[in-house]
Amino acid sequence: MVEKLKKEWFSNVRGDVLAGIVVALALIPEAIAFSIIAGVDPMVGLYASFCIAVIIAFVGGRPGMISAATGAMALLMVPLVKEHGLNYLLAATILTGIIQVIFGVFKVAKVMKFIPRAVMIGFVNALAILIFMAQVPHFIGISTLTYVFVAITLVIVYVLPRFIKVVPAPLIAIIALTAVAIFSNADLRTVGDLGAITQSLPSFFIPDVPFTFETLQIIFPYSLALAIVGLLEALLTASIVDDMTGTESNKTRESKGQGIANIVTGFFGGMAGCAMIGQSVINVKSGGRGRLSTLIAGAFLMFLIIVLGDLVVRIPMSVLVGIMIMVSIGTFDWTSFSYLKKAPKSDAVVMLVTVAIVVATHDLSKGVIAGVILSAIFFVAKISTIKVTKKQEKQNTVFQVEGQLFFASVEGFLEAFDFSAENKNIIIDFSGAHIWDDSAVGAIDKVVIKYRENKNVVTIKNLDSASQKLVDKLAIYNNSNAKLSGH
Amino acid sequence: MYKRILLAVDGSEHSIRATEESIKIASLCKECFIEVVYVADFSKTKRDVLHSQGREELELSRRKKLLPIEEQLKSNSLTYHVKILHGEPGPTIVEYANQGEFDLIVIGSRGLNSLQEMVLGSVSHKVVKRVNSPVLIVK
Numbered sequence: 001m002v003e004k005l006k007k008e009w010f011s012n013v014r015g016d017v018l019a020g021i022v023v024a025l026a027l028i029p030e031a032i033a034f035s036i037i038a039g040v041d042p043m044v045g046l047y048a049s050f051c052i053a054v055i056i057a058f059v060g061g062r063p064g065m066i067s068a069a070t071g072a073m074a075l076l077m078v079p080l081v082k083e084h085g086l087n088y089l090l091a092a093t094i095l096t097g098i099i100q101v102i103f104g105v106f107k108v109a110k111v112m113k114f115i116p117r118a119v120m121i122g123f124v125n126a127l128a129i130l131i132f133m134a135q136v137p138h139f140i141g142i143s144t145l146t147y148v149f150v151a152i153t154l155v156i157v158y159v160l161p162r163f164i165k166v167v168p169a170p171l172i173a174i175i176a177l178t179a180v181a182i183f184s185n186a187d188l189r190t191v192g193d194l195g196a197i198t199q200s201l202p203s204f205f206i207p208d209v210p211f212t213f214e215t216l217q218i219i220f221p222y223s224l225a226l227a228i229v230g231l232l233e234a235l236l237t238a239s240i241v242d243d244m245t246g247t248e249s250n251k252t253r254e255s256k257g258q259g260i261a262n263i264v265t266g267f268f269g270g271m272a273g274c275a276m277i278g279q280s281v282i283n284v285k286s287g288g289r290g291r292l293s294t295l296i297a298g299a300f301l302m303f304l305i306i307v308l309g310d311l312v313v314r315i316p317m318s319v320l321v322g323i324m325i326m327v328s329i330g331t332f333d334w335t336s337f338s339y340l341k342k343a344p345k346s347d348a349v350v351m352l353v354t355v356a357i358v359v360a361t362h363d364l365s366k367g368v369i370a371g372v373i374l375s376a377i378f379f380v381a382k383i384s385t386i387k388v389t390k391k392q393e394k395q396n397t398v399f400q401v402e403g404q405l406f407f408a409s410v411e412g413f414l415e416a417f418d419f420s421a422e423n424k425n426i427i428i429d430f431s432g433a434h435i436w437d438d439s440a441v442g443a444i445d446k447v448v449i450k451y452r453e454n455k456n457v458v459t460i461k462n463l464d465s466a467s468q469k470l471v472d473k474l475a476i477y478n479n480s481n482a483k484l485s486g487h
Numbered sequence: 488m489y490k491r492i493l494l495a496v497d498g499s500e501h502s503i504r505a506t507e508e509s510i511k512i513a514s515l516c517k518e519c520f521i522e523v524v525y526v527a528d529f530s531k532t533k534r535d536v537l538h539s540q541g542r543e544e545l546e547l548s549r550r551k552k553l554l555p556i557e558e559q560l561k562s563n564s565l566t567y568h569v570k571i572l573h574g575e576p577g578p579t580i581v582e583y584a585n586q587g588e589f590d591l592i593v594i595g596s597r598g599l600n601s602l603q604e605m606v607l608g609s610v611s612h613k614v615v616k617r618v619n620s621p622v623l624i625v626k
Contacts, residue, residue, distance in 0.1 A: 113541060116540070117537065117538060117539065117540050120537055121537055121538070124537065236536070236537070239536050239542070240532050240533055240536045242542070243527065243532050243535065243536055243542075243545065243573065244529055244532050244573055245573065246572075246573050277533060281529065281532070281533065284529070285529055285575075333533075333534060333537055335534050335538065339538065
């Protein structure tokens with residue numbers, strides 16, 4: 001136990017500290033921008049990023065993964081904040097945490113493994129599109145200078161990393177362009193126009209909401225959606241970090257950890273968050289592997305805000321917009337286009353439907369649920385098609401059955417036979433099929449008895465042992481005077 | 488002769504040619520051992536994870552890329568071992584090569600990323616510059 005703790009915390013101190021600092025620098029612009037998306041003060045996102053990162057460092061299941069305020073979660077909160085205000089958001093954050101802990105206890109993470117990849121690809125693409133769409137009001141048709149600043153930011157964040165790798169390019173863009181904006185007195189909207197920065201540590205308080213059933217009714221749907229989306233992104237991110245580091249992680253512990261982090265965050269004035277793909281990748285690339293890196297990222301972020309809070313409010317919005325455009329481009333799965341061509345049609349449809357529903361409802365959880373249901377329907381449709389091929393072998397007519405025979409496929413099975421044959425030797429070969437239930441056995445009965453009515457001789461062969469057992473138990477065609485009934 | 492050969496591959500045609508050359512060298516001496524190294528690129532991890540249903544399928548898809556290479560080595564009955572590393576390809580190969588005691592590093596001149604590596608692949612470039620043992624670059 002002590003051995004494991006030591007390994008998770010102190011096996012890579014130098015790498016973890018350096019990577020943690022890099023991540024803190026990269027987190028600041030995102031935490032502010034996601035607060036603005038959610039419609040709350042930048043401090044709500046910054047406090048969330050601080051609390052979540054620090055707590056998940058202790059209770060998370062995946063060392064080296066970064067959790068903080070995220071776009072996926074921020075997008076879900078928009079209507080709640082608009083209609084009911086910040087305190088309801090904080091209450092919803094706490095409830096989100098509670099739901100995630102319950103998910104953890106019931107090991108929901110194990111079930112989430114079965115979410116089809118088409119849905120997950122749709123999820124990240126929809127997320128990217130929504131983050132981009134959220135930027136549009138902040139830069140389209142405001143001023144020419146806004147466009148110029150967005151463009152310069154994009155150039156910096158894409159070109160600079162080729163030459164400077166130690167400091168995250170978004171931070172360089174922010175420092176340089178904020179300086180330019182301040183010294184040239186440029187007429188640009190700033191972060192300060194959208195909210196205030198408080199230079200103090202977050203403190204404990206209970207959200208000011210009436211503790212009634214009505215409140216619960218308002219926040220529950222949001223909390224449930226937040227819990228699902230948060231967990232989904234956390235598990236995807238954990239798998240990515242698992243793969244990058246070639247190690248395993250405890251998904252159930254991660255689920256509970258996400259929940260605990262959100263509960264605490266809600267009590268300290270932060271919005272719900274989850275694991276971040278982009279930041280976790282930055283962390284691992286910068287050499288972060290242990291829990292220490294996540295702790296340093298959160299702590300250093302708070303330190304910077306307390307020291308530099310005055311300057312944060314003067315960051316031009318257009319620079320944040322540029323950075324968010326980069327985030328959305330990085331989030332989008334660009335191989336999706338070749339995936340659409342190569343993947344089975346049904347998978348492509350599931351992916352597109354997931355994206356379409358999210359973009360239409362602005363709710364990632366609805367897209368995911370629709371995507372899962374649609375893939376389930378496609379799956380049933382796929383396995384319920386049964387293939388029956390007719391062959392003539394000498395004087396025998398052979399029907400070769402391939403597929404799963406069960407209640408959903410019996411109709412197709414029955415339609416495949418033509419019952420006009422008379423005085424023939426008919427063989428039904430089930431070597432490529434499996435019999436699942438009594439409606440399947442009933443269908444076999446029906447076929448056999450119908451053929452026998454026209455004086456054909458019917459032989460059934462090559463049933464696998466489980467199917468044979470079921471047929472022996474339920475079939476009536478072996479009774480000499482069997483008639484169609486019973487099934 | 489060269490007893491321990493490190494063969495860095497990415498599944499591209501160049502890496503298959505690199506394999507052929509390694510086989511020629513390896514068959515010159517009996518106790519020659521080839522270590523095949525494939526680097527799962529950090530910048531492609533998100534895509535790889537997203538497009539595979541679970542860890543097993545991911546492993547499988549990577550092993551599949553190396554299948555033609557393994558078949559060649561097997562059919563020439565050479566002793567070899569496949570190692571999958573994670574990181575940025577250039578620095579990761581360099582680090583691994585310098586840690587183990589290899590007599591020769593064999594690598595294709597360029598890989599799958601044609602856009603970045605128009606002239607000489609940046610990976611093979613880094614390897615030549617920073618690896619301590621002799622390097623064979625196969626065109």
